[in-house]
Amino acid sequence: MTRFSSIALAMTLAAGPALAEMHMDTADLIRSRDITGGDIYSMSTPMDEASWDSWDMNAVGSDWNDIGEIEDLVLDQSGQLIGVVAEVGGFFDIGDKHVMIPMEDVRLTAVDDQTYVLVTRMSEEQLETMEGVDEAWWN
Numbered sequence: 687m688t689r690f691s692s693i694a695l696a697m698t699l700a701a702g703p704a705l706a707e708m709h710m711d712t713a714d715l716i717r718s719r720d721i722t723g724g725d726i727y728s729m730s731t732p733m734d735e736a737s738w739d740s741w742d743m744n745a746v747g748s749d750w751n752d753i754g755e756i757e758d759l760v761l762d763q764s765g766q767l768i769g770v771v772a773e774v775g776g777f778f779d780i781g782d783k784h785v786m787i788p789m790e791d792v793r794l795t796a797v798d799d800q801t802y803v804l805v806t807r808m809s810e811e812q813l814e815t816m817e818g819v820d821e822a823w824w825n
Contacts, residue, residue, distance in 0.1 A: 726754040726772050727805045738807045743795050753810040774813045785816040
């Protein structure tokens, strides 16, 4: 038993510096649960590539259209966020469609300290014409 206690103590002491290095400032981190289920908006006027690349917003615009809901986040094998699955169209979950919007077409906007929405430069009509995500393979 003494040997086990010695090993456990040695492992705890060795892990201390490693755990301290893992500690990070969480003030600028966003959890996926704060994004999924949030709204997706489109702007009333389309943006060209140059305008979109330089655009920054820190609140929901009064002229934005609520066009759907964020269903899921999609990452590649390296952990890079590549898109969001959005539920668009329909009425009370009847006739809605799930599409994947690439990250280059959305911007994250804070509503408050714990809630986020996405705004896309794509119109609701453009999203509804996209190929639907077959959610069977996600499960």
